[in-house]
Amino acid sequence: MPEKPTEQNPHLKQQQPRPKRRVGLWTYIISIVVALGVGVGGTYWFLGRAVTQQIASMQQTNQAMKKVAAVYQTISENYYQPVNANKLANGAINGMVNSLGDKFSEYMDKSETQDLNDTIDSSFSGIGAQVQKAGSYVQIISPIAGTPAKKAGLKPKDVIKAVNGKSIAGKTLTEAVNLMRGKIGTSVKLQVERNGETFNVTLKRAKIPVTTVDYKLVGGKQKIGYVTVSTFSTDTAKEFKAALKALDKQGAKKLVIDMRGNPGGLMTAALKMASMFLKNGKTIMQVQSRDGAAEKYVAGKKYDGGYKVTKPTTVMIDGGSASAAEIFSAALHQSAGVKLVGSKSYGKGTVQTVTSFNDKTEMKITVAKWLTPNGDWINKKGLTPDIVANEPSYASLTIVSKVSDLQAEKVNQNVKTFQQYLKALGVFDGTVNGYFGDSTTAAVKKYQKQAKLTVTGKVDKQTLAKIETALAEKISAHDRAYDAAIKLMSQTQTD
Template sequence: MSEEQQQPQDPDKKVNPHLKKKSHRPKKRVGLWTYLISIIVALIVGVGGTWLFIGRSVNQQLASMQQTNQAMKKIQAVYETISDNYYQPVNQNKLANGAINGMVNSLGDKFSEYMDKSETESLNDTIDSSFSGIGAQVQKSGHYVQIISPIAGTPAKKAGLKPKDVIQAVDGKSVAGKTLTEAVNLMRGKIGTTVKLKIQRGSSTFTVKLKRAKIPVTTVDYKLVGGDKKIGYVTVSTFSTNTAKEFKTALKALDKKGAKKLVIDMRGNPGGLMTAALKMSSMFVKNGKTIMQVQSRDGSSEKYVAGKKYDGGYKVTKPTVVMIDGGSASAAEIFSAALHQASGVKLVGAQSYGKGTVQTVTSFNDKTEMKITVAKWLTPNGNWINKKGLTPDVKATEPSYASLTIVSKLSDLQADKVNANVKTFQQYLQALGYLKAKPNGYFGVSTTKAVKAYQKHAKLTADGKVNKKTLAAIETELARKINANDKAYDAAMKLIAKTK
């Protein structure tokens, strides 16, 4: 789910982070009398040994129906008791929504939820990749909300938020006890307005201010890389309505530019629509071969195989490498697993997220929706990667300083102060090679000396004081160093160079 909505996980709008969307009205319950007439007709046409089977089946269905009726009567009794006797007037819609939410929450599944009208609109915006907010795919984590992945080019990504960061509060309001959609709504708002998040990363806690923005609609980016510019590098941020089309356009454009090999970067991709993953995977998988399997609760599996139905006849046969990490989830894992197991494509990076379930959405007449998990999805080989993820063939992780927290309060960075922000700032200086001493959180002589050295290097006033300009310059240089030391990217380039 994105801060705008899930995935599909997801898909992961979501994102989704939901994988697959189906809109239909809830089925009407069959009346008891109609049901009994159906039973009588069935018994009349039955013969021989069929009688016993039908009788048992009828008894089982009647027992199930009786249990359902008893449960519904109890819910109705509670509803009427509260509505008629509570000491204050009760909003009946709120009461009904609370009952529905209670049932869905009782599943204990963070990917299943009931959404009111505004939340439904948010989900649809996510699927269409046309929303405003901070640009982070999120999910429920205990009492709080956890980031699955920040989307490239968004405020969340630019601010340095990372997968597994936990959002504890929004604008000073704790998200503890709130539904995922309630927390998401706190983060949404008009473009250009500011939102403040309290973030927990490991044992550290910090606050960051983000300016809401329109999240980029384009989900696919590409360019030619490598010494001879013959490697096509494609990044996919999410799996939304237009992603498969954008992906095919990117691949064809790279063809025209002379790309001989491909590196497809799925890092930080929280997933989205399963249909998009099927279309994109089919481009790399031979017709008739399995892309994925969906297993229903009765254990039966449905195989989805590559073919013109998904790829329109467009196939890619170039040597390819796929990059993954802990932020690659849901549809991104479907795509990566399909290419890996059905086409022998190597995976590079870190263990993926591990979301192995499929969600569908039921739409109601009042413009609310319910998203629930309906099945497991399995890789072409029949593996269920839920909570396990995909293991890369070549493991390559980010440098340790890539996971540093954000300095949340500039005024903390003053001589003789002792606090967590000073320690983080010292780690910045250490990563850049300006501080030799061990970071201890105390802004002393060694830290002042390191600041002066950096300021001299950056052609700033070398007074050892940390102002906004100095901090921004250090953060920018650190970001450049992280990008320059992208071990996974380097490993992927090395591998694709050898691939024939």
């Protein structure tokens, strides 16, 4: 969320500042009435059509609210069982928000609001994935680095269909998220769909890491500072600046900023960070309200405190880079000439703000579009990198959910996935068909021999774990986007 607004994808609670309370609808209406009541004779002609339109809008709103009140009263007085007033009110609010058809707008009850506030303080526990509503289910935007979701191999665009054996079809995003959250150390079982294939995975809930920025010096004599940013939270800009200064001390001459898998967060953090790379007065982004007016946010001391970065830089993006990550990347790309490397980003181009109520509930709604410095709206389109470097195909393989499925003569989806693992590791030459036959057994023996395991041709937990680890290491070792970014910076001359 910006200050406030926020462009954040709200739903697996990311850190957000406590929003300023916005003026409520009825307060707004009352203020108009009061304004009209003071000096009516001398001001009405000046306000003209605007006042007429406001009055018409007030009348329309009044009629709508009368209908809502009539339904509320009818249910309260006539339903055959006693009803809870708060439950009715919350249902009405939820209905209004849901009628917008916007997956980023949401009404949160006390518990959900507390979860959000816990997230602001980085104190929540869960699986560590940024999610959004996708039809009847929930889709992962990006797993957060170092969390159970990331370690379990969950990927952007994975669809979560059930939690602990219970379908989440029809549940609100917040309800689904609450099912996945819980005490640190407890387990949660997810049914996940990826590329039309369904599998189960069990994760152990953990505290989501507070640190959002990591860095190291790479590239040998080239001295390239490699910085990863996992989310945009309250302290991210501060952590980012500290990382850049630390790399300065280590002698970094160039920078690679990795925004891959970053689901976004606070717009204010993105503004502060982007401003460090832009000349004062250069546009970071634009926010366009529904009346069509676009407000420009420009680089300057207000955001960066006077700290500027002039080193050659490139930014890495992928399908898990969303919202604030896209704001940062687009700003550097269009206003500082920085090249983007990787694959097309997610494409979230809207801004949310939060209204806080006295009963400790909150409502998050989309209030504007955000545009790139050039005025592009990337919603559902994403940013296209200058240098395309996609992950290898085996990086998107699903997870083997049952070791017991991996037995000779069995035919099932887990066997098919397992065969793809073996093929990616170069030990399987047979046909990937889901049948655990002689060729699969031979491949298992071959791998067990290479890994110095007991050669049996049978798949136990140890063998599967070794294979999964080897595959993860191969994916990391064949990080095409990282290699492309390092190569680009190695070829870039410094002053």
